[in-house]
Amino acid sequence: MDLAANILPLLLMFAIFYFLLIRPQQKRQKKTREMQSNLQKGDKVVTIGGIHGTIDVIEEATVVIRSTDGSKLTFDRAAIRDVTTQ
Known part of the structure; x- marks a missing residue:
């Protein structure tokens, strides 16, 4: 029980970090690559x-x-x- 209580906040923080920072940046990079390939x-x-x-x-x-x-x-x-x- 104690281990789960310690890991849960870390997993939650990683999920928030992923959806707020990593995923939007990947979308921007994909859009830029598509634009550059369609010149x-x-x-x-x-x-x-x-x-x-x-x-x-x-x-x-x-x-x-x-x-x-x-x-x-x-x-x-x-x-x-x-x-x-x-």
């Missing part, structure tokens, strides 16, 4: 560094982004933070 030429994107541009070339692990001034920059797919509609 297409012409998508307007924002990088993790805050650079806005349009995808010009897509390769297996990299993308080439054309900025508004016409310059082209190469980034890893993982550097794409968001696809925008602007």
Whole structure:
């Protein structure tokens, strides 16, 4: 009985930790992976560094982004933070 009384709070704390922190983070990571794998030429994107541009070339692990001034920059797919509609 004493052992169960000691383990129950730990199990409860782990369950709360899982549902409040771990599970939502896994969902965000899955959504980000799906977004990065569904990138297409012409998508307007924002990088993790805050650079806005349009995808010009897509390769297996990299993308080439054309900025508004016409310059082209190469980034890893993982550097794409968001696809925008602007």
